[in-house]
Amino acid sequence: xxxxxxxxxxxxxxPAPPPPRPVVKGPPTDTVKVPLTxxxxxxxxxxxxxxxxxxxxxxxxxxxxxxxxRRNTIKPLDVNGDESPFGKYVLLSxxxxxxxxxxxxxxxxxxxxxxxLMGRAAADISVxxxxxxxxxxxxxxxxxxxxxxxxxxxxxxxxxxxxLTPLGLSxxxxxxxxxxxxxxxxxxxxxxxxxxxxxxxxxxxxxxRALRTRYPHLQLVFxxxxxxxxxxxxxxxxxxxxxxxxxxVKWLIESxxxxxxxxxxxxxxxxxxxxKKAAPAIVWGPYLWAAGxxxxxxxxxxxxxxxxxxxxxxxxxxxNKVGLALLNFFKTSLYTRCWFxxxxxxx
Numbered sequence: 001x002x003x004x005x006x007x008x009x010x011x012x013x014x015p016a017p018p019p020p021r022p023v024v025k026g027p028p029t030d031t032v033k034v035p036l037t038x039x040x041x042x043x044x045x046x047x048x049x050x051x052x053x054x055x056x057x058x059x060x061x062x063x064x065x066x067x068x069x070r071r072n073t074i075k076p077l078d079v080n081g082d083e084s085p086f087g088k089y090v091l092l093s094x095x096x097x098x099x100x101x102x103x104x105x106x107x108x109x110x111x112x113x114x115x116x117l118m119g120r121a122a123a124d125i126s127v128x129x130x131x132x133x134x135x136x137x138x139x140x141x142x143x144x145x146x147x148x149x150x151x152x153x154x155x156x157x158x159x160x161x162x163x164l165t166p167l168g169l170s171x172x173x174x175x176x177x178x179x180x181x182x183x184x185x186x187x188x189x190x191x192x193x194x195x196x197x198x199x200x201x202x203x204x205x206x207x208x209r210a211l212r213t214r215y216p217h218l219q220l221v222f223x224x225x226x227x228x229x230x231x232x233x234x235x236x237x238x239x240x241x242x243x244x245x246x247x248x249v250k251w252l253i254e255s256x257x258x259x260x261x262x263x264x265x266x267x268x269x270x271x272x273x274x275x276k277k278a279a280p281a282i283v284w285g286p287y288l289w290a291a292g293x294x295x296x297x298x299x300x301x302x303x304x305x306x307x308x309x310x311x312x313x314x315x316x317x318x319x320n321k322v323g324l325a326l327l328n329f330f331k332t333s334l335y336t337r338c339w340f341x342x343x344x345x346x347x
Contacts, residue, residue, distance in 0.1 A: 001250045002039065004295060009067060011087040012138055012165075012184045013180070016040045021217065023312060026189060029042070030042075030043050030044065030045065030046065030271070031044060031045055031256075032044070033243045033264070033291060034049065034106045034238060034291075035160060035241070035287070035289055035290055035291065035296040035297075036049045036050060036051055036246050036247075036287060036289070037049075037132060037287055037296065037297070038058070038059055038296050038300070039049070039055075040057070041055030042055070044190070045190045045191040046191065047190070047247055050107060050250075051250060051287060052186060052250070052253065052254070052257075052284075053257060053258075056086065056288050060117055060257060060279045062257070062260070063079065063256075063281075063283075063296050064256045065262070066096075066260065066281055067220065067281050067283050067335050068251070068334070068335065070218070070219040070220055070274070070280070070281045071220060071335050071336075071338065071339070071346055072346045072347070073219055074089055074175050074176065074219055074220075074339045074346065075087075075089065075211050075292070076088055076089055076131045077089060077172060077173050077175075077217060078173075079168070079169065079170040079172060079173065080170075080172060080286075081170075081172030081173070081216065085172065087131070088131055088132070088133050088169060088173050089131060089132055089133070089173055089174075089175045089176070089339070090132075090133050090134075090135050090164070090169060090174040090175060090176070091122050091132060091134045091135070091175075091176045091177075091330075091340070092133070092135045092136075092140055092159070092174050092176070092177050092178075093117075093136050093137050093177070093178050093179070093180075093210075094137045094138045094148055094155070094159075094178075094179045094207075095138040095139075095143065095179055095181055096138065096139065096141065096142065096143035096144055096178060096181075096182075096230045097139075097140045097141060097143075097178040097313060098138060098139075098180060098226070098312075098313065098314060099138035099181075100138035100139060100140055101116070101313070101314055101319050102116060102117065102137075102180070102314065102319050102322040102323055102326065103116055103117050103118055103138055103178070103323075103324040103326070104116050104118045104119070104136035104174075105136075105246075106140065107143070108136060108138065108139055108140055111138075112136070113316075113319065114228075115316065115319055115320040115323050116319055117134070117135050117322075117327055117330075118136060118326045119323065120323055120324065121330075122127055122322065124327070125342075125344065126331070126341055127138070127331070127341065128339065128342050129341065130342075131141075132339065132340065133167065133169060133173075135159075135163050135164065135167070135169070135174075136163065136343055137155070137159040139155065139158065139179075141221075142183065142184050143202075144173070144183050144184040144205055145181040145182060145183055145200060145203035145204055146183065146184075146203055146209075148179075148181065148201055148207045148210065149207050149215040149342050150206070150208060150210055151209075151210040151214045152325035153210065153301050156171040156210075156214050161192075170215060171214060171215050171216075172215075173217070174215040174216055174217070174218055175215075175217050175219050175220070175222050176218075176219065176220060176221075176222070176339075177211060177215075177220070177221045177280075177337075178221075178222045178223075178224070178285050178326070179207070179221060179222070179223055179224070180223075180224045180225070180226070180227050180311070181200075181203075181204060181207060181223075181241075182200065182225075182237060182245050183196055183199060183200045183203060184236060184237075185235060185236050185237075186200075186238075186241040187243065189240050189244060190247070191324065195244065196241055196312075197241075197244040197245060197247045197248045197251075198248070198268050200245055200248035201251050201255075201268045201269055202268045202269065202270070203256075203268070204223070204248060204249070204252050205269035205270045205272060205279075206269070206270070208221060208272055208279040208280065208282060209270070209271075209278055209279050210248050211279075211280060211299075212278065214279060214311070215223065215317040218280045219280055219281065220280055220281055220282075220283065220330075220335065221280045221282050221283075222283055222284065222285030222335075223249045223252070223253070223282060223283075223284060223285055223338075224249075224284075224285040224287065224288055224309065225242075225245045225246040225248070225249045225287065225288065225289060226242040226245050226246075226288070226293065227242065227288050227289065227302060227306075227307075227312075227314065227318065227322070228242060228243075228289055228290055228292055228302040229241070229242035229243075229311070229312050230242075230291070230292045230302075230311075231292070231302075231304050231311035231312070232310065232311040232312045233309070233311045234310055234311075234312075236310075237312045238312075242312075243289055244287065246289055250285065251266065251268070251269070252269050252272070252282065252284050253283065253284065253334050254282075255268075255269040255270070255272060256272040256273075256274070256279070256282050257272065259272060259275070260273065260275070261275055265294075266272050283335060284338075285326070285327075285329060286322075286326060286329045288300075290302055297298055297303075300321075300325075302318070305317055306318035306321065318330040
């Protein structure tokens with residue numbers, strides 16, 4: 001009996017192995033918010049990074065040539081728009097509260113805070129104060145992209161009567177614009193077809209055409225998207241919308257590039273043909289988004305102290321960061337330094 005039992009035990013099936021441990025996965029890399037300048041050929045919901053087509057942070061050669069050509073036409077003009085050795089050219093800002101605080105002041109008027117772009121430029125002897133005039137056209141409150149989308153918007157009349165005319169300037173002398181624009185209280189995030197990034201792209205396209213209509217000698221527009229909004233205490237400009245607004249700017253510029261190559265413009269953007277003077281040439285200004293205290297490759301990060309109580313409006317610390325970034329951009333970019341800095345020539 002013992003032998004039979006031993007045989008039975010020996011022939012019994014071995015116990016089933018324990019089930020494998022579940023694999024805990026992090027968020028898919030395709031949907032992690034990575035600064036566009038670091039994302040490059042990587043994707044976010046299938047959308048490639050980089051500031052320009054092909055996951056690159058450099059303009060493609062054809063758009064580079066177009067931007068340089070328009071840069072080279074910037075010159076002193078009189079109030080009628082005629083070239084004059086006694087004329088001026090205007091570098092203008094547009095946008096809402098963030099933009100006016102970073103460009104000049106919360107009141108929108110001089111005196112500009114010394115840590116802003118205009119404050120820093122005024123104190124910098126290397127900056128061209130002879131033929132260039134820097135003007136703040138941004139305003140406080142809810143002056144989002146939709147309020148700039150028509151050439152008849154009150155914003156443009158305000159700039160004309162309250163900002164240009166008192167300085168003896170006219171709309172004919174506005175040749176370069178920096179814009180930081182967004183849409184108030186976004187609702188739908190990517191990858192939805194109705195995502196607010198697409199709607200912002202549409203609004204930005206309308207703004208570009210309005211600017212070209214309002215300022216007949218406008219050559220270049222430099223666009224910056226929003227700062228980080230991960231500290232936001234409200235739903236006016238939260239994440240991921242602040243991050244996704246960078247794609248709206250990227251897509252707008254890409255649409256202009258591909259349109260000029262003969263491809264129909266994006267239906268969201270509309271025509272941005274600068275040869276037909278539908279819009280100015282569009283290029284990135286400083287790209288300002290970084291993932292909070294996680295520094296991006298160039299070291300930019302955003303701390304809670306860089307923002308006011310609402311977590312989205314920049315504090316003095318945040319304004320200082322943007323003001324410095326703007327000044328460095330205009331002093332060093334191939335598309336700006338020859339007209340922004342003294343003793344330079346656009347060739």
